[in-house]
Each structure stands twice: as C-alpha cells, then as structure tokens.
Amino acid sequence: MKPYSAVVALLCLVGSVKKAVAIQADTTINYIESKEDIVNPERGFYRQQNIFASNYIPLDKNTLIGYRTSQKINKALYSVSSSLIYVEYILDSFKGSPISDTFLKNFNTDCATARAAGVKLIVRFCYVNKAHGGDCGDGICPPYGDAPKAIVLNHIKQLKPYLQQNADIIACMQMGFIGIWGENYYSDYFGDASKTGNGRVLDSNWCDRTSVLKALLDALPKSRMIQVRVPQLKQRYVYGVSANVQSAALNEVEAFNGTDKSRIGFHNDCFLSGPTDYGTYNDYGNSSSPQKDATPELRKFEMADSKFTVVGGETCDDAFSPQNDCGPTGRAQQEFAAFHYSFLNSGYNTNVNDDWVTGGCMDEIKQKMGYRLVLRKAVFPTVTLKGSTVNFALDIENVGYASPYNERPVQLILKNKASGTLTTLLVKTDIRKWFTGEVDLQQKLALPANLTAGEYELYLNLPDAAASISSRPEYSIRLANDDTWEAETGYNKLNATIRIK
Incomplete structure (x- = not known):
C-alpha cells in the first residue's frame, strides 16, 4: 500500500492534469x-446637402435618419442606404467679411443634428458653387467669385473651435475654400491654370494654396484627415513648390502617425471621366515649368498613397465608356480597388452610376466601398x-x-x-x-x-x-x-x- 501522502500527491497530480487539459x-x-448591403460608418455611397450662408436652411434630423434606410436616388436606377452626408457650405455672404456668429451657431447645430441622427459628415466650405460662361478660353469665365487668402485664413481660424468640438461626427474634411465649388481650379486669387488664366500654377500660388491647407490641418484634430482635389497638391505641400511628380508616396511606417503627410487624402470629383479624370492627374507646373499631363506618374503616386489615406469623390461624365463600365469590359471595380475608395456621391453622375446597375456590378460596388x-x-x-x-x-x-x-x-x-x-x-x-x-x-x-x-x-x-x-x-x-x-x-x-x- 502506498503511503497516504503519496496517494494524496498522486490524486493532486491527476486533478491538475485534468484541470490543465x-x-x-x-x-x-x-x-x-x-x-x-450593410450601413456601416464612414463608408459607402453618400448623400449631398448644399447650405448657403445667404439662405441658411439647416440640416433636418428626420431627413438624415431617412438616409440610413434604403432610398431610391431621383431619376436613377438604384437605391442606397447612407451613413455619410456630404455637406457643402457656401460662404457666399462672407467673401469680404468675417463669418457671422449666427452662421457659426447654425453650423454647430447642424453637427448636433447629425450626431442625433446617427450619421457622419464630409464637410467642405467654398464661396461659390456656380460657374458662368462668356467669351473665354474654357467656357467658364472670370471673375469666378472666390475669396482672397486673408479672408480664407481668417474664416478657417473662426471655424477651428467648431471643427475641433465636432470632430466626432466629421468623418473627414475636404480642402475646399479655393475656386468654384472649392475644387482649387478656377480661382480669382490662388492662380488660374485654365486657358483663360496663366495655364499653370505659379510658385506664389502654390505657396498660398499650401498655406490654406496648413491652416486646415491645424484647425482639425490630428485624428482627422483633409482631402485635396489633386494629388500634386499633396506632393507640393510635403516636398515644396518645385516637387516633381515622382515624389515619394506615403509608406506604412509613416502612416497614421498624426503628421501632416499622413493626414492628407484625396477626393476625385471626376472619377472615371477620362484618361486624366478632367485634369486630376495633370502636372500644373510652376513659375519655371509649364502645365503638362502626368497621368502615369500621379496615378502611381495616388495608388500607393491612398492605401493609408481617405479617398472618395464622385463621377461626373459618362463619355469615358467602356472604361467606366463594369468589368471585364470596363474597369470600374478595378479602379475602386486600386485607389482604395471609401465613399462616392450617390446622386452625381447618375448616368455613370446607372451603368453599374445595367452592367451588373452595382451590388458589388455597394458592398465593397470602403471596408467590409x-x-x-x-x-x-x-x-x-x-x-x-x-x-x-x-x-x-x-x-x-x-x-x-x-x-x-x-x-x-x-x-x-x-x-x-x-x-x-x-x-x-x-x-x-x-x-x-x-x-x-x-x-x-x-x-x-x-x-x-x-x-x-x-x-x-x-x-x-x-x-x-x-x-x-x-x-x-x-x-x-x-x-x-x-x-x-x-x-x-x-x-x-x-x-x-
């Protein structure tokens, strides 16, 4: 017979083994x-609202809540459910004066309305969202109607505390402010690269543009990104006004670290519209170099950089067919993936977007936009x-x-x-x-x-x-x-x- 202590030890060992197993x-x-088609935050087809300072109609909570449910887009073949609302604030009353307290309070209320409705905002400010024609080279003629640099910088300073306190419901912000629609192209004060203007962006213009971008990056918390309209603006902000189109893209070591370089993304407002997407991939030159096409280089840059930054936009022209159609004939899904798109306008251009319905890839695009x-x-x-x-x-x-x-x-x-x-x-x-x-x-x-x-x-x-x-x-x-x-x-x-x- 084994000693009692040995039996106890054996039983404990057996128990420990059983317990461990x-x-x-x-x-x-x-x-x-x-x-x-899941309604997830900060991604997908967005809905658009335009708000004019001269006739401020605030966001409506029930309308925003409704956007989270499937709704048919007017005159389009498809319906969308949206967690993102793009809001374009047109500062048409303040081109030569500070933003009023009333406007700032209304903006703050809009943010509270979005928060209550369970949506997030993509925000852009501009001074004019309508072009006019005439006898000029591009058919869009000056004066364009934006505001000078001093006014812009003061407006950003005024907006800063409101952007900071509402960053929770701001998914990202678009640079805006410069030119018609805030697209940084047709501008009275920041350089005019159109046929009517200099045909290029001069060194002083680049400096002024990067000053505005710097002010916006400082106005938002480091947790939020700013989207720019053309990839060259990021290159010239990061590397200087003479930076070439082969400038290095963001890499994984640099990504998401709160630096300015890591916080600049892209919005392409003419996605899949042509070989250069209406000049998105142009080299706009500077004081010592002319404007020229740089599509291969800048596409390569944005493809690499966009893996780590926010990308979205809208379609604008259905003429680029079959390239803007579903695969395998077109390359719509391929382009969404290559440029890491997180969101797209649901309401413009519906002719392009309708092609994805008839082509059979709309459901796939809805599901895969952003993360899934x-x-x-x-x-x-x-x-x-x-x-x-x-x-x-x-x-x-x-x-x-x-x-x-x-x-x-x-x-x-x-x-x-x-x-x-x-x-x-x-x-x-x-x-x-x-x-x-x-x-x-x-x-x-x-x-x-x-x-x-x-x-x-x-x-x-x-x-x-x-x-x-x-x-x-x-x-x-x-x-x-x-x-x-x-x-x-x-x-x-x-x-x-x-x-x-």
Whole structure:
C-alpha cells in the first residue's frame, strides 16, 4: 500500500492534469458571410446637402435618419442606404467679411443634428458653387467669385473651435475654400491654370494654396484627415513648390502617425471621366515649368498613397465608356480597388452610376466601398481561470476596397450569462491597418483577477473612438456575417461561450 501522502500527491497530480487539459481545450467556430448591403460608418455611397450662408436652411434630423434606410436616388436606377452626408457650405455672404456668429451657431447645430441622427459628415466650405460662361478660353469665365487668402485664413481660424468640438461626427474634411465649388481650379486669387488664366500654377500660388491647407490641418484634430482635389497638391505641400511628380508616396511606417503627410487624402470629383479624370492627374507646373499631363506618374503616386489615406469623390461624365463600365469590359471595380475608395456621391453622375446597375456590378460596388470585414473563423478556450491569460484567434478578411481610415478601438466583450455584467478587454491592434485581404488577429488577453466565476458569452465590439458616440450602435462597425449583429448594442456576437472558474 502506498503511503497516504503519496496517494494524496498522486490524486493532486491527476486533478491538475485534468484541470490543465480542460483549461487548454479550444473551441473553433466558423462563420457565414453575409451578402447584405450593410450601413456601416464612414463608408459607402453618400448623400449631398448644399447650405448657403445667404439662405441658411439647416440640416433636418428626420431627413438624415431617412438616409440610413434604403432610398431610391431621383431619376436613377438604384437605391442606397447612407451613413455619410456630404455637406457643402457656401460662404457666399462672407467673401469680404468675417463669418457671422449666427452662421457659426447654425453650423454647430447642424453637427448636433447629425450626431442625433446617427450619421457622419464630409464637410467642405467654398464661396461659390456656380460657374458662368462668356467669351473665354474654357467656357467658364472670370471673375469666378472666390475669396482672397486673408479672408480664407481668417474664416478657417473662426471655424477651428467648431471643427475641433465636432470632430466626432466629421468623418473627414475636404480642402475646399479655393475656386468654384472649392475644387482649387478656377480661382480669382490662388492662380488660374485654365486657358483663360496663366495655364499653370505659379510658385506664389502654390505657396498660398499650401498655406490654406496648413491652416486646415491645424484647425482639425490630428485624428482627422483633409482631402485635396489633386494629388500634386499633396506632393507640393510635403516636398515644396518645385516637387516633381515622382515624389515619394506615403509608406506604412509613416502612416497614421498624426503628421501632416499622413493626414492628407484625396477626393476625385471626376472619377472615371477620362484618361486624366478632367485634369486630376495633370502636372500644373510652376513659375519655371509649364502645365503638362502626368497621368502615369500621379496615378502611381495616388495608388500607393491612398492605401493609408481617405479617398472618395464622385463621377461626373459618362463619355469615358467602356472604361467606366463594369468589368471585364470596363474597369470600374478595378479602379475602386486600386485607389482604395471609401465613399462616392450617390446622386452625381447618375448616368455613370446607372451603368453599374445595367452592367451588373452595382451590388458589388455597394458592398465593397470602403471596408467590409468578414469574420471567417474564431478559436477560443472553452474553460479558463479568472486572472489567467486567454489566447484567442480571429481570422478576418477585409473584402472591401480600403481599410477604415479613422482610428477606433477593437474590444472583446465578455457578458456574464447569469448577471448580464459586461467585461471589456482591449485588443491590441490598429484597425486602420486592416487592409484589403486577410487579417490574422491572434491575441493574449489578461482576465481580471476579480472576475466572477461563471459562463460568459463573447462579442467583438468595434465602436467609435469618441466617448460622445462610442455607445451608439449607428457608429459601431458591423461584421459582414449572418447571425452575428446585435442591433441594440452594436456588438458582433461571436456565438461562443467561455466558462471562467
């Protein structure tokens, strides 16, 4: 007969082995991909609103809420659901004076309305949004109607506190301010590269333009990006007014670090309209060089840079067919992917957009605009100890055209099945680097030592980073899976349970 102490030791050893085996056992769960057109934040087809300072009609909450539901676009063949609203503020009353307190208060109210409605804004300010013709080289004739640099810089200074306090619902901002529509082209004060003007942008003009861009970058928190109309403006801002079109694009080491270089993205307001997209990829020259086509170089630059910055815009001309049609005859999907598009105007140009309906790729474009995160598989332990370290793995695929461009936390939520108590564990990852393709997320997370023993349901939560809206389901990312979304909380159910001893 073995001594009593030896028996006790053996029993303890056996018990420890059984416990270890139980704790180490894993559960693997496979998930089904959804084909639904999901209304996720900061991506997709946007709706447009124009607001004139001279006749200020504020945003309407019910209208914005309605945009989140599927609505047919007027005279188009398609319907969209939108979480993004592009708002163009036309400062037509303030071309020679400061912005009024009334306008600033109205802008602040608009932001509160968007927040209450559960949408985000793409914001652009300009002074004129209508061209006039005449006997001039381009058919769009001066005076164009924008404002001088001193006025622009003072307006940005006035807007700064309002942009800062409402950054939570500003998805991004477009540079605007200069030229008709704020597109930085037909301008009375910042250089005129049209046939009517100098035919190029002079050194002094580039300096003035980059001063405006610098002021806007300083006016917004470092968490937000500014979109510029042409990629050359970013090159000339970063590398100087004589920078050539071969200037280096942003790389992953530089990305998302809060520097000016990392915060400048692009809006192409004539996407798929022609070989140069109406001059989007022109080299506009400077005081010592003429304007010329630089399409290959600037397309290459934007393709590389846009992996790490926000890109969107609108179509403007249906003449570039079949190139702007669905593949394989056209290259619409290919261009969306190559330039990492996160959003596009739903209402212009509907002739181009309608072609994607008749061509059979509209549903794909709707789904893939921006990010689309599909959870393929998850591995979790079935049993573990409070205070221990939990190993888990998530296989996610981003099948969209781009990664999320604004930072947000990634959280593993444990919900006690008996009490409903929630425990939140922060996952160490940068969702902005969940680029198109596979995302292999493997983590070791420490459980609190005071966690109550019991059964816990698991959720993945991808909320907004701003405390003001982090608990709002409208601002949380929904995975593109069947039977995972919990609409009342904005959590993604992992359909897994873990027992904590």
